Amino acid sequence: MTEPARIRNFCIVAHIDHGKSTLADRLLELTHAVSAREMREQFLDRMDLERERGITIKAAAVRLLFERGDDAYVLNLIDTPGHVDFTYEVSRSLAACEGAILLVDAAQGIEAQTLANYHLIRDAGLAVVAAINKIDLPQADPDRTAAEVAELVGVPVDQVHRVSAKTGAGVPELLDAVIRRVPPPKGNAEDALRALVFDSTYDSYRGVITYVRVVDGTLPTRGRIRFMATGTVTEAEEAGVFAPGPSPVQELSAGEVGYLVAGVKDVHQAKVGDTITLAAQPAAQALPGYREPKPMVWSGLYPAEGGDYADLRDALDRLRLSDAALVYEPESSLALGFGFRCGFLGLLHMDIVKERLEREFDLELIATAPNVEFHVIRGDEVTVVHNPSEMPVPGTYDRVEEPFVVATVVTPSEYLGPVLELCQARRGSLVDMRYLSPERAEVHYLLPLAEIIFDFFDQLKSRTRGYASLDYDHWGYEESDLVRVDVLLHGDAVDAFSAVVHRDKAQQYGRQMAERLRELIPRQLFDVAIQAAIGNRIVARETVKAKRKDVLAKCYGGDITRKRKLLERQKAGKARMRRVGRVDVPQEAFIAALRVDRRSAGGSK
Amino acid sequence: MSGLYVHVPFCLTRCGYCDFNAYAGLGHLADRYASALRREAAIAAPAWRGVRVDTVFFGGGTPTTLAPSTLVGILSELKERFEIAPDAEVTVEANPETVLAALERVHGAGSVRRAFAAAGGAGFDNVNVDLIFGTPGETMSSWRRTLEEALALGPAHVSCYALTVEPATPLGRRVAAGVSATPDPDVQAELYEAVVESLGAEGYVHYEVSNWARPGFECRHNLGYWRREAYLGLGAGAHSHRDGRRWWNVRPPMAYLEEVERGALPTGGEERLGAGEATLEEVFLGLRTRTGVPAASVPAGREEPYMAAGLLSRREDRFVLTDRGMFLAGEVATGLVG
Numbered sequence: 001m002t003e004p005a006r007i008r009n010f011c012i013v014a015h016i017d018h019g020k021s022t023l024a025d026r027l028l029e030l031t032h033a034v035s036a037r038e039m040r041e042q043f044l045d046r047m048d049l050e051r052e053r054g055i056t057i058k059a060a061a062v063r064l065l066f067e068r069g070d071d072a073y074v075l076n077l078i079d080t081p082g083h084v085d086f087t088y089e090v091s092r093s094l095a096a097c098e099g100a101i102l103l104v105d106a107a108q109g110i111e112a113q114t115l116a117n118y119h120l121i122r123d124a125g126l127a128v129v130a131a132i133n134k135i136d137l138p139q140a141d142p143d144r145t146a147a148e149v150a151e152l153v154g155v156p157v158d159q160v161h162r163v164s165a166k167t168g169a170g171v172p173e174l175l176d177a178v179i180r181r182v183p184p185p186k187g188n189a190e191d192a193l194r195a196l197v198f199d200s201t202y203d204s205y206r207g208v209i210t211y212v213r214v215v216d217g218t219l220p221t222r223g224r225i226r227f228m229a230t231g232t233v234t235e236a237e238e239a240g241v242f243a244p245g246p247s248p249v250q251e252l253s254a255g256e257v258g259y260l261v262a263g264v265k266d267v268h269q270a271k272v273g274d275t276i277t278l279a280a281q282p283a284a285q286a287l288p289g290y291r292e293p294k295p296m297v298w299s300g301l302y303p304a305e306g307g308d309y310a311d312l313r314d315a316l317d318r319l320r321l322s323d324a325a326l327v328y329e330p331e332s333s334l335a336l337g338f339g340f341r342c343g344f345l346g347l348l349h350m351d352i353v354k355e356r357l358e359r360e361f362d363l364e365l366i367a368t369a370p371n372v373e374f375h376v377i378r379g380d381e382v383t384v385v386h387n388p389s390e391m392p393v394p395g396t397y398d399r400v401e402e403p404f405v406v407a408t409v410v411t412p413s414e415y416l417g418p419v420l421e422l423c424q425a426r427r428g429s430l431v432d433m434r435y436l437s438p439e440r441a442e443v444h445y446l447l448p449l450a451e452i453i454f455d456f457f458d459q460l461k462s463r464t465r466g467y468a469s470l471d472y473d474h475w476g477y478e479e480s481d482l483v484r485v486d487v488l489l490h491g492d493a494v495d496a497f498s499a500v501v502h503r504d505k506a507q508q509y510g511r512q513m514a515e516r517l518r519e520l521i522p523r524q525l526f527d528v529a530i531q532a533a534i535g536n537r538i539v540a541r542e543t544v545k546a547k548r549k550d551v552l553a554k555c556y557g558g559d560i561t562r563k564r565k566l567l568e569r570q571k572a573g574k575a576r577m578r579r580v581g582r583v584d585v586p587q588e589a590f591i592a593a594l595r596v597d598r599r600s601a602g603g604s605k
Numbered sequence: 606m607s608g609l610y611v612h613v614p615f616c617l618t619r620c621g622y623c624d625f626n627a628y629a630g631l632g633h634l635a636d637r638y639a640s641a642l643r644r645e646a647a648i649a650a651p652a653w654r655g656v657r658v659d660t661v662f663f664g665g666g667t668p669t670t671l672a673p674s675t676l677v678g679i680l681s682e683l684k685e686r687f688e689i690a691p692d693a694e695v696t697v698e699a700n701p702e703t704v705l706a707a708l709e710r711v712h713g714a715g716s717v718r719r720a721f722a723a724a725g726g727a728g729f730d731n732v733n734v735d736l737i738f739g740t741p742g743e744t745m746s747s748w749r750r751t752l753e754e755a756l757a758l759g760p761a762h763v764s765c766y767a768l769t770v771e772p773a774t775p776l777g778r779r780v781a782a783g784v785s786a787t788p789d790p791d792v793q794a795e796l797y798e799a800v801v802e803s804l805g806a807e808g809y810v811h812y813e814v815s816n817w818a819r820p821g822f823e824c825r826h827n828l829g830y831w832r833r834e835a836y837l838g839l840g841a842g843a844h845s846h847r848d849g850r851r852w853w854n855v856r857p858p859m860a861y862l863e864e865v866e867r868g869a870l871p872t873g874g875e876e877r878l879g880a881g882e883a884t885l886e887e888v889f890l891g892l893r894t895r896t897g898v899p900a901a902s903v904p905a906g907r908e909e910p911y912m913a914a915g916l917l918s919r920r921e922d923r924f925v926l927t928d929r930g931m932f933l934a935g936e937v938a939t940g941l942v943g
Contacts, residue, residue, distance in 0.1 A: 525910060525911070525914040525916065525933070525936070526914060545791070547790075547933065547936065548790060548791055548794035548929075548932060548933070549767065549790035549791075549793055549794050549797075549932050549933065550932075550933045550934070550935040550936040551767070551814055551931065551932050551933060551934040551935050552769070552934075552935060553766040553767040553768075553769050553814070553815050554766050554769065554815065557610075557625065557664060557844070558610055558830055558836060558838050558843065558844035558845070558846065559844045559853070560830065560833075560844070560846070560851065560886060560890065561844070561851050561853075561876060563889070564882065564885055564886055564889070566935075567885060567889055567935060567938060567939055568882075568885065570935060570939045571885075571939040571942065574939055574940070582910075
């Protein structure tokens with residue numbers, strides 16, 4: 001047990017590529033956590049990929065020992081995910097800290113993620129140690145960036161640390177400031193146990209490994225514990241700390257940070273944000289802030305080959321053990337067969353899940369275009385719609401609400417015009433705008449989440465030559481004039497192509513889909529009408545003309561084998577088609593038509 | 606019914622669209638090749654004892670690049686080795702220029718007329734004209750003029766082929782590189798309808814996808830292929846079929862010569878047809894002709910979309926393609942087979 005006065009729990013928050021991992025490397029060196037022989041660049045990131053002592057490592061928290069004069073300190077560096085999809089997880093990691101280093105690239109200046117992160121750490125009540133990084137770079141502008149940061153944080157400019165994580169310049173002083181300015185943890189080792197689960201990882205041998213911050217009391221290595229929100233009661237097996245590899249300890253007491261293995265086989269029994277207490281002497285009240293994961297983005301996942309449905313179901317059931325945020329329910333599509341409507345925290349989470357399903361479970365998937373959750377309101381009754389094809393027809397409800405976000409965009413001033421134009425075009429309303437410096441501005445817009453998940457980030461990057469950055473925070477549901485657009489092939493609606501869009505954009509969506517499908521659908525024996533419709537009203541129409549030629553003109557000389565093989569291939573291709581009404585559509589056409597050019601917002605770290 | 610096919614892989618020039626086993630500039634091998642053909646006939650013949658041969662077809666390449674006496678010599682050898690029926694049909698493919706080579710070298714439509722007349726004069730009672738349509742740039746009016754010119758010759762048999770771009774040809778490579786246009790299938794379909802209409806009006810019977818003939822002048826040899834009868838192919842790359850076995854000779858002329866000259870059968874490969882393969886063949890080959898396919902070989906109901914689309918009709922206990930259906934024979938065949 002370490003005396004709380006000697007403990008500092010902190011994190012580093014930074015925009016992507018502003019030097020967070022490199023700074024962590026210097027801290028590991030400075031505290032002799034890693035020997036010079038073992039040291040590699042981005043040490044903690046790389047540990048993710050390795051297994052040590054039978055535990056899958058995720059460097060969510062690392063314990064550093066630092067001697068300052070005669071005093072020895074325990075510093076717990078807690079990792080925070082850097083993506084907007086995981087804002088809730090970030091908030092729990094921050095709740096495990098008393099302070100944060102706000103790190104800003106001296107050449108890039110403040111970015112959208114810097115702002116979003118700063119607001120999170122300020123709201124969490126953390127002590128902020130501001131620093132600018134990469135001061136050794138020729139293009140760095142330390143004075144300007146330090147002024148921006150000082151202005152943001154509200155401190156004199158000389159309190160903004162100037163460091164080079166690469167060379168190590170200024171890092172000892174920064175660490176010193178962490179000890180001076182970050183308060184030691186409060187909490188009482190004598191009280192009933194309350195430990196916050198701020199992250200978890202899944203190990204196929206040892207089950208769920210939770211990362212915990214003990215707030216009150218003492219977490220023993222043995223004995224029955226209870227997860228207060230889920231009610232799971234289990235036996236503690238091993239408590240330990242990462243230094244930086246996992247090393248077991250006798251106990252973790254108030255103020256300490258570490259990991260706990262407790263024979264939990266499913267992350268749903270030990271969710272992020274939950275409070276661990278002793279089964280025998282439970283705390284009266286759980287720690288505040290627990291929340292169920294809330295899916296924001298939905299998509300239908302279908303096996304590319306119809307027969308793989310059972311495999312997909314098994315894969316999702318397995319994946320769910322290690323991903324508490326993933327939700328799914330079976331659904332069927334006339335066009336795509338049997339599959340699942342899946343809910344994700346955001347686009348990045350969706351991509352991660354899809355990639356894991358394909359890579360770890362060897363599945364080939366068709367994903368429908370992602371959509372948000374709609375609330376259809378009739379009188380007092382609210383219907384939640386996760387699949388656009390289930391949106392009721394106009395006239396049967398009073399109004400529809402969709403989720404909005406407050407988006408933060410930081411852009412060089414010269415691109416302010418195009419940024420504002422883009423936000424307006426995406427049904428945004430301006431909340432706030434100000435200049436960080438004469439060269440750079442921050443803009444806050446209220447925007448429908450549906451617009452963000454379409455291709456907002458790509459558009460933003462292309463209109464600002466890559467210089468603007470984006471982050472956003474969920475705002476809530478607001479009424480919108482939304483309609484369902486259906487796409488019909490030869491009179492039959494293709495459910496997978498239905499979309500809920502704003503009325504002003506319905507025709508544009510319909511036209512785009514019809515044009516795209518005209519290119520993708522092979523000619524049939526008859527003219528195929530491709531129509532886009534809102535209810536009964538056709539808003540776009542294209543035609544795939546009937547096929548008139550499909551014959552081997554010359555079929556003699558006796559080589560029947562070659563011709564037959566050509567036809568066998570053609571027949572096999574036909575067998576792989578999916579039938580919509582009377583129209584045969586190749587699988588590739590569905591995949592291509594559903595592919596929307598878009599990229600998730602924000603960075604990955 | 607059974608046939609003999611003799612492949613002559615020589616041409617004066619190589620046509621850009623052609624992917625047949627044919628070569629320009631190998632004329633010096635002609636005599637050696639002719640000897641090899643006769644030798645192969647001698648080696649292969651014992652297995653065909655007791656089989657009556659009804660048709661002999663010299664194809665290529667351009668068989669008429671061989672001297673008339675050489676062709677006659679090969680035919681005599683075949684008559685000696687095989688049991689060729691007295692009324693057998695004997696066909697030879699020709700390029701107008703090669704027919705006229707001994708007389709004069711004239712290019713263009715004039716040479717066609719002269720060659721056609723020469724063939725008739727020499728005693729051929731069924732002279733066919735091969736035409737290709739749908740080359741990029743061809744219009745309906747130019748194609749109609751071609752047809753009229755061809756019909757003016759009064760041929761007993763006319764073949765009209767839609768130009769097909771084969772990847773492994775100079776044309777195929779030009780199309781792939783974007784230098785040549787791809788033939789437009791819709792334009793080809795319209796030109797095809799023009800053939801159906803004008804040859805039909807002239808009394809020709811549309812007896813196969815690409816073939817028309819005066820009644821009684823159908824090519825019996827080719828019908829043998831479509832009816833899956835037995836045939837023996839002689840020469841480089843020639844294909845044979847008998848009792849569900851298909852086999853083929855080695856394709857390169859030099860390899861063929863070497864095999865035969867050491868007294869071996871020059872077989873390059875073979876396959877034995879399974880039930881499914883045999884059915885697909887029966888359907889797709891049968892559909893190409895006016896005989897069509899037995900309704901019993903089509904799983905019930907599969908014909909419906911094609912009947913509804915006017916591509917297929919039922920004639921007693923058989924399904925037969927309509928004229929329009931003929932140009933979609935591949936689509937219908939793959940749809941009818943289970």
